[in-house]
Amino acid sequence: MAKVEKKASAVDKYYSRVTEYISKIYTEERQNIEKAADLMTEQIAQNKVIHAIGPGAHSRIGVEDLFFRAGGLVPINAILEFSMDQGALRSMLLERVPGIATALLDYYKVKKDDLLILINAYGINAATIETALECKKRGTKIIAVTSPVNARAIPENHPARHPSGKNLCDLEPDVMIDCKMPVGDAVVELEGLDVKVGPITTVVISYIVNTMVCRTVEKLIEKGIEPPVIVSVNTPDAGRRNQRYFEEYYNVLKRL
Template sequence: LHIFGSGHSHIVGVDLFYRAGGLSPVNAILDYNLTQIGGGRPTRSTKLERLEGYAKIILDNYDLRSGEILVIVSQSGINPAVVEAALEGKALGLKVIALTSLEQSSNAKSRHFSGKRLFELADLVIDNRIPPGDAVIEIGEGLPKAAPISTIIHCLIMQSIVAEVAARLHNAGVKPPIWMSANVPGGDAWAVEMMKQFGGSRLRTQ
């Protein structure tokens, strides 16, 4: 399973990748320039997620194989980065899952030249049911709402899926490949075995 998101949505990938209690065969597609920790102006990631062609460059750095799953996380689902990631994933034969707000996305115009929004390209759409704008707490008249919740909700949804997958594998008689914390006895040895079976990041070395 591969997971991609820009801006704060990249946190969902970080939360799934090499995470105690998470599944080993997960690859987070990360690019610091698309995050708020990449340095420079805070608005740089916003400009880059709107830059057509950038997401393809990122995905080209990863070994993505036909039949695998690509989860794309985006509250709005309208920026070129996520739309392009979906198009590229489909072209490579991956199954694309969108984690997005249908209320916001279906009432917004795509910023990608194709006019497509993320939910229109996905094989499966998971609606987070979050209202447009992400934030949910009214502070005062004339002020934007506070307390964005998409990152928390997206992480909760994905970790719920992880738990369900692990349970189904176990019930089917298959040992689920779950990471153990490196900070408990046996954790380091467990990690070595998981790495032998599934490796780590699918980032290309050349």
């Protein structure tokens, strides 16, 4: 009797797609992640903070995964204004407002020779493009995490776009890491539904930023510099290890 193959469930399909995308990033973006870690290492070696912004409700999650995170770097100056806490539609509208990015960069004191990690998979909205353009004007180095294939597929007249119609991937950031997000984000097709489910960006961006952190810490160790790493506040050793960092950065990191 012929063996009947079990039909792949949604669980199987999403697992397959997640591992496929992470594998592609691991293989194809390794050199760019290495360059990003070089820039991050340089900033920390100079006792400077690393700014991070995700202009959009879910892009913001990538910044949160960098900030005040167990096993993460302490000196991350997180810009977290695009929250859904006060409304999802409000967040969407804010990311489309020209001028908001410049005001935020002023408020967080982003300046010449600083480093900013700019996370936005879509790479087209007003706040994202304005952040990149303003950083270039200020002489701030940029690590961009975005998806060129998505940005270049969005019509020039789409209402989400910056008035210039530019794409983040085409603005020549100092380092660009392709998060590989496909158009529309979702990656799982299910019979009986005409749209896909299972967004990929949160998973792959978390993988990217935490890989950057791991490699940065490794590079700092290689240079003989003690990496400023937070340990989980829920572990017995947390107070002793973390307290000195909290005191050092309390008046430096606005969100701390």
